[in-house]
Amino acid sequence: MSGIQVLHVDDDSSMTELAELMLGRADDLQVTTRTDPEDILAVFDPTEFDCVVSDYDMPRLDGLELYEELTEQFPHPDFPYILFTGRGGEEVASTALNAGLTGYLQKGGTEQWDRLQNRIREGVQRYRATRRADRYDTVLKALGYPIYVVDETGRFRWVNDELAETLDRDREDIVGEPTDYIKPPEVVERAEDELGDLLSSAGPDTSRFPATLVTADGEEIEFRDHMAVLPYEGEEFRGSVGILRPLDEDRLP
Template sequence: MDFPEPYYPNKQKISILYIDDEPALVEIGKLFLQRGGNMAVTTATSAEEALSTLATATFDGVVSDLQMPGMDGIELLREVRRLYGPLPFIIFTGKEREEVVIEALNAGVDYYLQKGGAPKTLFADLEIIIIQAVEKRRIARALEESEERYRTVVEDQTEMICWFDPDSVILFANEAFCRYFGVPAAGVIGRSDCHALIHPSDPPGPLLADIVVGRGKKGAAGLHDASRWDYESLTGEDTAVTGDGEERVLQGRATPLRGPDGEIVGAIESLRDVTEIRAGERTLHEANALLEWTFDALPEIVGIMRPDRRIIRYNRAGYEALGMTPEEVVGKPCYSLIGRARPCEVCATEMALKSRKTETIEKYVPERDLHLRCTSVPIFDKNGEVCLIVEHLAPVPAGEGEAPDDALTGAGTS
């Protein structure tokens, strides 16, 4: 199978250093990646050799195996970060334990690709990742070199954006931030108490940007409730008080800003008001809870299944009637729950699938010694196809039903 050349955004040739202790593999990779003439690949078979090569040549990115004799891929990554800052670094390795993957992410790897499968497909995926990593870095560098142009873009954002130095002093706040909190830019720049702007009545505490700038300090990541790390960025939510004195919910994301040598020189934090979104989510959650309570409160059996008769769920009455837990029921064909190997001969669901209308029958189920009135209602997707069946099972009052084996005792109704 031939793979088309991927799109190279800026048409510039990409130079890559590829390290693996399997010489045959690096040669295959080099041949594939250089096939279109858009990439120049230099190879090394050890981390030590790679560091020597990096000291004498410039590369747009590094691709490295993880498990290698001597210095391994994570140690190499840390050394590259120390010496060459945010140089794109991709780990390309076999299946590893989860903790090893997490260690690589914590060490600052840009991408992680697992070996396996057909070589052409594998190296095609690697080529795309290299392009993405290099382009991401080139964009970041362009933004660093064009700060004034970037400031103009930031000013046009509806999100609130602040830049901080390593001491959490505000260096820049866009118009949206100043307008939201009712403070002019001159009253924001140079302040180190941004927390007082957002929480004027609360005691001083850390913002996300404070934590990002101090990342690596003992306990720093635990200073902000409900926050989480996403690679180097930290996200979280908190309440804030606007310039009008209204309490709102803000979602924040803080990312460290790094200098040429990879050191943290500050942080950028963006904020957006999610008050209405969270209120809507609460309303939806309450509505779903009410629906669940109502569904489970129904005294008769109600089940939801797919057209192949596999159960999605029952209400509480259904599980109690079967004497089974949801885990024992979900995904099973409905007829198997009463001990049958094939669908019932007389089946309201089968009739509803064919007629595409609600069908009701009365039948005797000898396995349970029950006379049931079965109603199946087809549910349609946006294309007009039956995607679900809602089944309602109710006992037939004594004297109304007969007991022939699995026989229809009342005519189907639509």
């Protein structure tokens, strides 16, 4: 996962200094600190940060109130926001999680900073995955062709309605299944060979090849699969995307 920009808010300057030290130990976390939550409302820019970590008990504006104010600026309801506080107890924790916050942690020893690091990474990873899924739905669905996304393990991460309807299946039944759920073995093997070429240093950017898909009733439908590798996250391979076109169409629009 690429670098994470964290905004840490605490009215105690000794805690913001400690946050810079303890969170800054991680190479993937870059920390910006603020001690006045009210000042943040005027200058907060969600495009500059991937996560907000806030104390709860602060003057004039507590951590939950700050969250309520900032949600109007968040680009998505799942934007990571974590309460990291020395006070509050079970009632505040329950209120925080029911309000939609990513997490709630009590301040403590070194192990709590380690847990906070992990909670930040988990929250940001889920958030980025959600945003990618939203982009799939918005952009790929608009093309009007059957489309799939396969993850790095060879299982369907996402399919659009057109693909599910073409095969007379439910999207939920396909997502999470290996590709041989809807493809004959020889088609799976061909796709793996084509993916290997795409991943090679001298390989093409996209690959086009005949592909057969199987409906829920066992009927085989012929397509031409236009496949490409998903953008990498650092050095991490994340899978591939395919657009299925009729065999008599020569190229993508």
